[in-house]
Amino acid sequence: MQRLWREKGLQRPTPRKQKRARPAEGSVRPHQVWAMDVQFDATADGRRLKFLNVIDEDSRLCQAIRLGRRCKARDVVAVLEKLIRLYPAPAFIRSDNGPEFIAHALRRWSESSGTGTA
Numbered sequence: 001m002q003r004l005w006r007e008k009g010l011q012r013p014t015p016r017k018q019k020r021a022r023p024a025e026g027s028v029r030p031h032q033v034w035a036m037d038v039q040f041d042a043t044a045d046g047r048r049l050k051f052l053n054v055i056d057e058d059s060r061l062c063q064a065i066r067l068g069r070r071c072k073a074r075d076v077v078a079v080l081e082k083l084i085r086l087y088p089a090p091a092f093i094r095s096d097n098g099p100e101f102i103a104h105a106l107r108r109w110s111e112s113s114g115t116g117t118a
Helices: 002-008 075-085 105-112
Strands: 033-043 050-056 062-068 092-094
Touching: 050 075, 062 075, 075 105
Parallel strands: 033 092
Antiparallel strands: 033 050, 050 062
16 A cells, blocks of 8 residues: 555645643632523524523533523623622623624623623
């Protein structure tokens, strides 16, 4: 096999080293970092459902699940305000860059509550 490869001028590709993923900075105590995400599903008749999930990264407790047909920034702010009445405010909130998480309403709420984004 090696002779055939040599005759055709072929070489085995050199393996590339993969970069190690850095672990994300996590929390060291409960209610330090909350993670938010929106997940999608559909009903039997094809209508879309959106789930807003808020999870404490240290204890892995689900702080809130909001179910609705839509999930706008003001809906996210309303859920976070309810959570802060029940639990201490987190130091940071981690989320992806979805439209409901990068809106001005959520940014203003974050600044007024003293909660940073991670």
